[in-house]
Amino acid sequence: VVTRFALDDVVQGSLQAESGSAKTAFADAPMAGAKNFGDVLHGEVMPSTPNWLMLSEPPNKGSFVMIKHPQHGQLLESVEITPNVPDPEVVEATGGSLKKSFEIKQGRKACGANIKSVDANGSSRDALFDHLCIQELLVDFRLDFRTNKLPDELFNSDEVDDTECVTWFATNAQIKPLPPKKGKRKKPAGGVRQRVEYLGGLRCIIAETDSEVDQPPQLVVVLAHGIHVLGDDLFGLAHRVAKERVRFVLPQAPEESPGPLGNECYRKTRQWFAWSEGDSPEEVAARMKGATSLLVACVEASLEAAPNAKLVLGGFSQGALVALAVTLSCSRFKPAGLVQLCPPACHQDLDAADGLPLAGVSVMVAAGLHDETAPVAMGEDLLQKCEAAGGAAAMPILRFNGGHEVTPDVADVVGEFLEDFM
Numbered sequence: 001v002v003t004r005f006a007l008d009d010v011v012q013g014s015l016q017a018e019s020g021s022a023k024t025a026f027a028d029a030p031m032a033g034a035k036n037f038g039d040v041l042h043g044e045v046m047p048s049t050p051n052w053l054m055l056s057e058p059p060n061k062g063s064f065v066m067i068k069h070p071q072h073g074q075l076l077e078s079v080e081i082t083p084n085v086p087d088p089e090v091v092e093a094t095g096g097s098l099k100k101s102f103e104i105k106q107g108r109k110a111c112g113a114n115i116k117s118v119d120a121n122g123s124s125r126d127a128l129f130d131h132l133c134i135q136e137l138l139v140d141f142r143l144d145f146r147t148n149k150l151p152d153e154l155f156n157s158d159e160v161d162d163t164e165c166v167t168w169f170a171t172n173a174q175i176k177p178l179p180p181k182k183g184k185r186k187k188p189a190g191g192v193r194q195r196v197e198y199l200g201g202l203r204c205i206i207a208e209t210d211s212e213v214d215q216p217p218q219l220v221v222v223l224a225h226g227i228h229v230l231g232d233d234l235f236g237l238a239h240r241v242a243k244e245r246v247r248f249v250l251p252q253a254p255e256e257s258p259g260p261l262g263n264e265c266y267r268k269t270r271q272w273f274a275w276s277e278g279d280s281p282e283e284v285a286a287r288m289k290g291a292t293s294l295l296v297a298c299v300e301a302s303l304e305a306a307p308n309a310k311l312v313l314g315g316f317s318q319g320a321l322v323a324l325a326v327t328l329s330c331s332r333f334k335p336a337g338l339v340q341l342c343p344p345a346c347h348q349d350l351d352a353a354d355g356l357p358l359a360g361v362s363v364m365v366a367a368g369l370h371d372e373t374a375p376v377a378m379g380e381d382l383l384q385k386c387e388a389a390g391g392a393a394a395m396p397i398l399r400f401n402g403g404h405e406v407t408p409d410v411a412d413v414v415g416e417f418l419e420d421f422m
Contacts, residue, residue: 041053041065042056042057043056044056051067051068052065053076097236097407098240098407098411099236120162121189121190122236122240124194124205125157125165125196126155130267132169133169135169136170137169137172141172142266143266146266146267147266154177155194156194157193157195158186158188158195159180159185160177161186161189162189164177188210191209191242192210192239193208194235200251200294200295200299201297202251202294204249204252204298205250205252206249207239207242207247207248207250209246211244215244215245216245216308216309217247218422219310219312219418219422220310220311221311221418222251222295222311222312222313223238223248223314223316224316224318224319224322224323225253226318226320226342227253227272227275228271230267231267234316236411237406238250240411241411243415243419243422246422247302249299252270253270253272253291254272255270255273255274256269256270256271257269272291272319272321273318273322275287275318288322288325291322292322295323296326296332299311299330300333303333310336311333311336312417312418313337313338314337314340315340315341316406317342318344320342320344323339324382327361328357328389334361335361336360337364337394337417337418338358338363338364340366340379340386341406341410341414342367342373342405342406343378343379344374345381345382355390356389358386358389358391359391360392362391362392362417362420363383364398364417365398366399367379367398368400368402368403368404370402371403374404380397395417398413
């Protein structure tokens with residue numbers, strides 16, 4: 001049974017006696033170390049060892065704390081708690097995913113072909129085309145079709161709707177989309193428009209809400225994805241938190257990742273730069289320079305297209321690292337906000353920075369409680385260093401019940417963070 005306990009001020013690391021000199025069955029197990037009065041722990045008391053609490057949460061998960069010591073007396077006592085009340089600094093996972101799964105909605109006959117429509121709400125066109133390749137094409141034809149038979153306009157929801165994309169695949173590119181009515185664009189799935197543009201040499205997905213009256217964006221949000229993922233990896237986040245007059249720019253990293261294809265449909269996973277376990281901070285910094293210059297060019301091109309907009313720059317994992325490097329190194333622009341999702345611990349540029357390079361920048365950091373790639377401690381360290389460099393923490397580090405990922409709950413907090421700049 002998971003219970004909460006309050007501790008007396010006794011060092012636990014050396015306590016291994018259950019009564020007198022008798023050891024417990026867990027005498028050689030790791031101890032939790034020093035704990036202070038008022039600390040709250042979560043753990044399990046096993047029937048075979050009723051005087052020991054086995055901790056169930058990081059950072060000492062699996063370690064043991066004695067409940068009552070023969071010399072020091074009562075060390076822990078159970079306290080009443082309100083059930084199902086989450087830690088205010090932890091976002092409880094509600095399940096679900098930002099990845100889109102597809103269902104065919106209906107079928108109809110057209111020109112002798114069975115033309116279907118699909119619910120692509122929340123999907124990038126890249127992900128939709130992955131699905132349609134598998135759904136509509138024989139294996140032998142997929143590579144050529146994916147490579148040579150997808151014209152640019154198919155990636156633009158203003159010009160081609162989702163049903164027309166299905167028709168294109170189902171008829172082997174024989175039935176072309178109808179042109180939009182004069183002066184109007186087609187309605188996008190879920191009210192979020194998307195298109196592909198090349199900005200600063202990077203292929204970017206542009207996502208923004210559909211509105212009756214076109215107004216220039218007030219905020220441009222550039223988000224860099226992580227390593228060994230497809231280039232549209234953060235589209236689900238952008239789609240979920242899309243707002244009026246906010247333009248999301250999702251650049252695809254410049255390098256292909258080594259290894260297998262990212263899926264069955266001939267898209268390679270991507271990386272901003274090669275990165276291996278054991279690389280020194282100096283090696284990482286040297287490889288990151290090219291990626292940094294490309295992201296700088298991408299951001300500048302994005303701002304040129306929205307000259308009066310504020311900028312929020314950020315990323316996930318390796319993308320967070322590159323976004324931070326751009327913020328520290330580029331003097332031609334400064335973001336109003338910096339988003340660091342599951343950031344890894346390689347902050348050489350931040351450690352070496354002079355003065356207060358993040359002055360005026362609002363910083364958000366999120367880390368998963370079960371993230372073994374970028375643990376919470378890394379995020380805490382980064383947030384402290386950002387504050388020391390002049391950054392303003394928009395909130396304490398966002399700890400969420402998840403791993404190395406962006407959950408819907410985290411996306412919602414990113415959306416709240418963006419509202420501060422509107």
